[in-house]
Amino acid sequence: EFWTIDARLLKRGGTSFEASLVSINGDRKKPEITDEKSATDIVSDLEGGSFRVSGFETKETRRRPAAPFITSSLQQEASRRLRFSASRTMTLAQQLYEGIEIVGSEQVGLITYMRTDSTSVSASALSETADYVKQKFGSTYCPEKPRQYSRKVQGAQEAHEAVRPTSVFRTPESLRANLERDQYRLYDLIWKRMVASQMVDALYDRTVIDSEIKGVSSDIPYIFRATGSVPKFDGFRILYTEGRDDVSGEEDEERGLPQLKVGEPLLCNGIESEQNFSQPPPRFTEATLIKNLENEGIGRPSTYASIIGTIQDRDYVRRDRGRFIPTKLGLVVTEFLTEYFRDIMDIGFTADMEKRLDEIAEGLIKWNPMLLEFFEPFDTSIGAAKEKAKRVERSRLDEESDQVCEQCERPMVIRGGRNGRFIACTGFPDCKNTKPLTIGVGCPECKIGELAERKSKRGIFFGCTNYPNCKFAVNSKPMTQPCPDCSGLLIQGRGSNARCASKECGFRGQVEDGDSSGGARSDEYREVAS
Structure with missing residues (x-):
């Protein structure tokens, strides 16, 4: 539990803005208010006090465009913006790479190879992109020299270019008639990312206002701070902005703040305290899971989609509101493997295995000793599991339901099967009653x-x-x-x-009770396959 205190301030005759308490009695550390009484005491101490501007600063800041796509960033952005699964993204990318028949022309490959760790782009593509930017947006949007991006990915294999259009002059709009809806949406994303990566920075004026008020009874100085930024030059953002996963509330809002002078008095429209609770890390979305796999060095561009597909196909996780939720089966399997195969379940094991396999491919180490080193302890762990592990009770996998079997009056539970979840009687095998x-x-x-x-x-x-x-x-x-x-x-x-x-x-x-399992496909209706 923690409390925050905000004040609604305004310049006489001007618009109001919100500022938050950031300092008490000159302490540079943000105050930790852990209970309601402390928050109430501070608000009471401030009632009737006068605010004045103690600091005002405006400076120019820049935001750089994102690098052209690699496989993982393409999958992440397609998940955020288009709601595509990783496998759907790779299927569509494969189609664009293999080629699309263009009216009045032969089959043309529209993007470069889509399984890559590299953000590098050929000199000819950079030159072509610069020409397009100058023609379409003007020279003010084109940097003096091409942007070069470096990407540090564990175990990266940079044998290919970044994922980009084979020609930026094949604009998405010019190909709309030749592409299916989802092909068009993915190509549009890849095309915009590539072009934006070779445009100038976006410029902002970032303003910070510090306002001081002294406690009426304590005479202690309190500092309230407001931050905001105003777009000054759109730059690459005229074409594209990168999606974000879990946006922090501490990031500057794109809002304007009034022009003030140090020492200027401010009016106060109210001071409020608010109760908050620290939150656990958010559950993974498909985009954040791919990002984590990449950061930990687990998998390859070609395996991210299959990893995510496998954990869903085996019912280890389900989606809820676009985030992965572990199932009872997933928790039981994880608990079992962690107990009997602790080394293999360690995140570092997989990353180290990937690294050693790369070393074998490069001829740095021999495969026989490496596999023997892995197999002997693994075989021992299998033997121990066979000897000590107990059969998992069915009750640990079943989910409770509020239904009662109409045949034997026993409670019914939710179970998983080949064709999905269903309702089953707990009296099985004596009672085999099931329901959808x-x-x-x-x-x-x-x-x-x-x-x-x-x-x-x-x-x-x-x-x-x-x-x-x-x-x-x-x-x-x-x-x-x-x-x-x-x-x-x-x-x-x-x-x-x-x-x-x-x-x-x-x-x-x-809608108020909206909920989402996420991952919806673009076609809402379809017939059930017979």
Whole structure:
């Protein structure tokens, strides 16, 4: 638990701005207010006091464009911006790399090889990009010399260029008629990233205002600080800005602050304290998981998608609001492996193995001794696990439900199977009663069945229990409340966002109980494969 104290200040006749308490009695360290009484005492001490400007500074800051894509950054950005899974991104990139038939021309490869650790770009591509920027945006947007990017990735194999368009003069708009919707969206992302990487910095005026007030009863000085930045020159941001995962609230807001002078008095529209709680690190999204794999030296550009696909296919994790949540099965498997294969479960083991395999490929070490060194302790661990490990109880894998078996009146639980999760009686094998895992939403097509969670090779979807008579299905989790515009089926988006499943309606917006399993594909409707 911690408390923050904010003041709403304004210049006489001007607009108000918010400032936060950052110092008490000259202490440079931000005050730690751990309980309500301390916060209330400070607010009481400040009531009736007068603010004055104790510091005002405005300076120019720069923001550099991001480097051209490598495999991992492409997968991360496609996840953030386009909601593509890593495997979907690589499938589309493969199509763009192999070539697309252009009207009036032969099949043309539109991007360079998409499995790469390198941010380097050929001299000819840099020259072509500079020419395009000058023609399209003017010389003020083109740097004096080409930008060079270096990328430190553990175990990087920089045999290829960055992922970029084969020609920046093939603009996304000129190819729209030749590309499928998702191909176009990914090509647009790659193209903009490459062009923006060879544009000038964006410029901002960053302002910091310190305001001092003395405690009415204590006479102790308190400092409140407001920060903001105002765009001065858009630079590369005229074309592209990089997406972010978990944005810190401490980052400067793009907001204007008034021009003030040191010593100038300020009016106060109120001082408020707010209770906060420290939060654990956020769960991984697909983008942040790939970033972590890359930072830890686990996997290769060609394996990130399969790693993420495997942990979902085996039901070790599920998505909720776009983030990975471990399942009971995943927790049990992790606990088992950590107990009997501690060395292998160590993050450093995988990274070290990748490094040693690279050394074998480069001829620096021989493969026989290296494999023997690994196999002997591994074989010992397998023997110990076979001898000591106990069979995992089914109850540790089952998820509770509120349903009771109508055949034997025993409680029913949620279990996982080849075709997805389902409801099963705890009396198995004496009672073999099972049910689909319905979500409390009726089928909008046949009006008879309910929508239930299903699993296919393409992932989890929600289909009608009246199948095969009704083949209605959606790829994202439906919501219990109807669409506010047409009363049709409402589909969860990310966070509190939702959208109507009907393309004719087209509703998109925020709803109070919105939830998301993430990873929705672009096509909302599809028939269940028979």
